[in-house]
C-alpha cells in the first residue's frame with residue numbers, strides 16, 4: 001500500500017512532503033523536466049507552443065512503461081483512491097496522447113458504469129501543451145459511443161489548476177463531499193494535511209458534463 005494515494009496534488013508526494021509550489025507546477029519546473037527525461041519522452045517545455053501533431057489512441061502494450069512512469073510521477077503509483085473507492089489504474093481502459101514522434105504526451109484512465117463515463121485519472125507529461133484537452137475530447141467520444149449520459153470525475157479541493165481546466169471545458173461542479181480526503185487519510189495517514197498552494201486538503205469535488213443530444217462537444221470549448 002506504500003504507493004497508494006488519493007488523487008490530488010498531494011498524492012504526488014506520498015511520503016508526506018510538501019507539494020510543489022504553484023509557480024513551479026505551471027512552469028513545469030526543473031524537477032518536472034528531470035522527470036520528463038525519466039519517461040524518455042524528451043518533452044517540450046511550456047512556452048514552446050502547442051504540441052504539434054498530437055493524437056489520441058487506446059493504450060497499447062508498448063505504452064505501459066511510460067504510462068506507469070507518468071502515474072508514478074503524478075499519483076505515487078498505480079493506485080488512486082476517489083469517492084471512497086480504490087482503483088488500480090493498470091486494470092482500467094486507458095487512452096494515450098502521443099506527439100508527432102509517437103512519444104507519450106498524456107494518459108486518461110476511465111471506467112464506464114451506470115449511465116456515465118468516469119475519468120479516473122488524467123495526466124499530461126508536460127502541462128499546458130494540449131494533451132489534456134485532446135484526451136478529454138476523446139473520452140467524451142468514447143462516452144457518447146457507449147451511450148453514456150454524462151462524463152464525470154472527482155478532484156480535490158486544492159487542485160485549482162484542474163478545477164480551472166475542467167470548468168473551462170464545460171464540466172460543472174455538481175457535488176462537494178466535505179471531508180472525503182479526511183476519510184481517506186484515516187486509511188492512509190501519509191496523506192498530508194496541506195495540499196497545493198498551501199490549501200488544507202480535505203474535500204472532494206465532483207464535476208460533470210451532461211452528454212445530451214445537440215449539446216456542443218468539449219472540442220468546441222473553451223472559446
Ligand SMILES: CC(C)(COP(=O)(O)OP(=O)(O)OC[C@H]1O[C@@H](n2cnc3c(N)ncnc32)[C@H](O)[C@@H]1OP(=O)(O)O)[C@@H](O)C(=O)NCCC(=O)NCCS
Nearest residue numbers: 026122123124127128129130131132133155161162165168
Ligand atoms: C490538468 C491537466 C490534466 C491538464 O492537461 P494539459 O495537457 O495541461 O491541458 P491542456 O494543455 O490541454 O490545456 C491547458 C489548460 O490547462 C490549464 N492547466 C491546468 N494545469 C496546468 C498546469 N499545471 N500548467 C499549465 N497549465 C495548466 C491551463 O491553464 C490551460 O487552461 P486554458 O487553456 O483553459 O487557458 C494537466 O495539467 C495535468 O496533468 N495536471 C496534473 C495532474 C492532475 O491534476 N490531473 C487532474 C486530476 S483530477
